[in-house]
Amino acid sequence: MAEVTNASVLATLQEKFGDAIEHAYEPYGMLTAFVKREQIIDILRFLKEDSTIQMNFLTSLCGIHYPNNEGKELGVIYHLHSFTNNFRMRLEVFFPAADVDMPTATVLWPTANWMERETFEFYGINFVGHPDLRIILNVEDMDYHPLLKQYPLEDDTRTDKDDRYFGRDDNKGVHFDKFPGKAQLPNK
Amino acid sequence: MSNVQIVNEPPVGLQGEGFLVTNLSAVVGMARKNSLWPLPFATSCCGIEFMSTMGPNYDLSRFGMERLSFSPRQADLLMVMGTIAKKMGPILRHVYEQMAEPRWVIAVGACASSGGVFDSYSVLQGIDKVIPVDVYVPGCPPRPEQIIQGIMQIQELAASESLRRRNGDQYKALLDSYNIK
Ligand code: SF4
Numbered sequence: 069m070a071e072v073t074n075a076s077v078l079a080t081l082q083e084k085f086g087d088a089i090e091h092a093y094e095p096y097g098m099l100t101a102f103v104k105r106e107q108i109i110d111i112l113r114f115l116k117e118d119s120t121i122q123m124n125f126l127t128s129l130c131g132i133h134y135p136n137n138e139g140k141e142l143g144v145i146y147h148l149h150s151f152t153n154n155f156r157m158r159l160e161v162f163f164p165a166a167d168v169d170m171p172t173a174t175v176l177w178p179t180a181n182w183m184e185r186e187t188f189e190f191y192g193i194n195f196v197g198h199p200d201l202r203i204i205l206n207v208e209d210m211d212y213h214p215l216l217k218q219y220p221l222e223d224d225t226r227t228d229k230d231d232r233y234f235g236r237d238d239n240k241g242v243h244f245d246k247f248p249g250k251a252q253l254p255n256k
Numbered sequence: 257m258s259n260v261q262i263v264n265e266p267p268v269g270l271q272g273e274g275f276l277v278t279n280l281s282a283v284v285g286m287a288r289k290n291s292l293w294p295l296p297f298a299t300s301c302c303g304i305e306f307m308s309t310m311g312p313n314y315d316l317s318r319f320g321m322e323r324l325s326f327s328p329r330q331a332d333l334l335m336v337m338g339t340i341a342k343k344m345g346p347i348l349r350h351v352y353e354q355m356a357e358p359r360w361v362i363a364v365g366a367c368a369s370s371g372g373v374f375d376s377y378s379v380l381q382g383i384d385k386v387i388p389v390d391v392y393v394p395g396c397p398p399r400p401e402q403i404i405q406g407i408m409q410i411q412e413l414a415a416s417e418s419l420r421r422r423n424g425d426q427y428k429a430l431l432d433s434y435n436i437k
Contacts, residue, residue, distance in 0.1 A: 206342070222375045222376065222377070223376060226371060227382075
């Protein structure tokens with residue numbers, strides 16, 4: 069059996085999916101590929117079912133929000149693990165905040181169910197085809213997606229805090245826009 | 257530890273050979289004070305501190321609370337120790353509502369008192385947003401000695417509380433302000 073390495077998996081993916089693999093890099097030695105939303109499920113299915121790569125386990129699925137990254141504000145990240153080959157990798161998909169439909173990975177791994185509910189809850193990403201897309205962690209009547217950066221992290225009902233010690237003049241929390249610099253996606 | 261008094265002297269009154277005449281509320285207060293049944297509502301790190309408070313080193317039992325009550329219906333004292341998420345708020349309130357009068361509440365730690373370090377959309381900013389609190393114990397987490405001091409203050413409240421307080425207008429207004437019953 070051929071050894072599964074970052075280079076071999078990337079080469080296989082590029083050969084099979086071509087343009088759908090936008091770019092890839094290896095932070096801390098972990099293969100991380102940025103892929104197109106349209107092909108994500110095909111790529112995941114290939115990785116899972118390929119007889120050499122055998123990515124049989126979805127370790128994690130989560131969202132991310134870079135509000136200054138225009139046109140690619142929101143992202144979904146998949147962590148995959150092959151028990152057979154002791155090999156891990158990551159897939160990232162980015163898309164505009166105005167268009168939040170993602171295909172669901174529950175068709176491949178049932179474990180994606182709760183992870184996608186959580187991602188929906190915190191980032192408002194709509195997983196099309198998910199069997200039961202409800203919020204899972206916060207109070208049932210939560211009416212916004214709290215980890216989107218336009219919402220303050222802090223609680224409005226806090227009464228015991230002196231804002232002068234926190235460099236703020238209102239109690240509405242620090243907004244992402246007030247930070248200097250932009251959050252950037254790593255380039256090639 | 258030798259000077260810790262477990263039960264104070266009997267209430268003041270007219271005393272003689274084999275009898276003591278005093279007022280009822282002093283006797284009831286003394287009985288309540290020394291037989292509190294606490295319901296520990298421990299959700300996080302402060303709860304661990306409570307466990308050592310209950311353990312043999314600090315031994316909360318010597319204050320007359322040998323038995324923890326895990327049913328709110330038999331408990332007198334609700335001890336809230338730890339971070340209360342907003343989702344937990346209604347449950348905490350439900351537990352409080354099931355306790356019979358007289359009932360006391362102690363908020364142990366910064367989280368239960370004010371939200372603590374969790375100034376966050378998901379955390380209740382102090383349990384006094386949903387239920388009335390009698391004693392606050394500051395600290396993150398408080399040392400067992402502090403928890404014991406909080407308990408002793410609850411005991412003082414229990415001992416000195418008038419028997420009619422729970423029927424009073426002020427108390428009713430307090431509960432009304434929390435919209436309880
Ligand atoms: S006050 Fe500190 S120790 Fe106590 S529950 Fe909160 S974070 Fe934990």
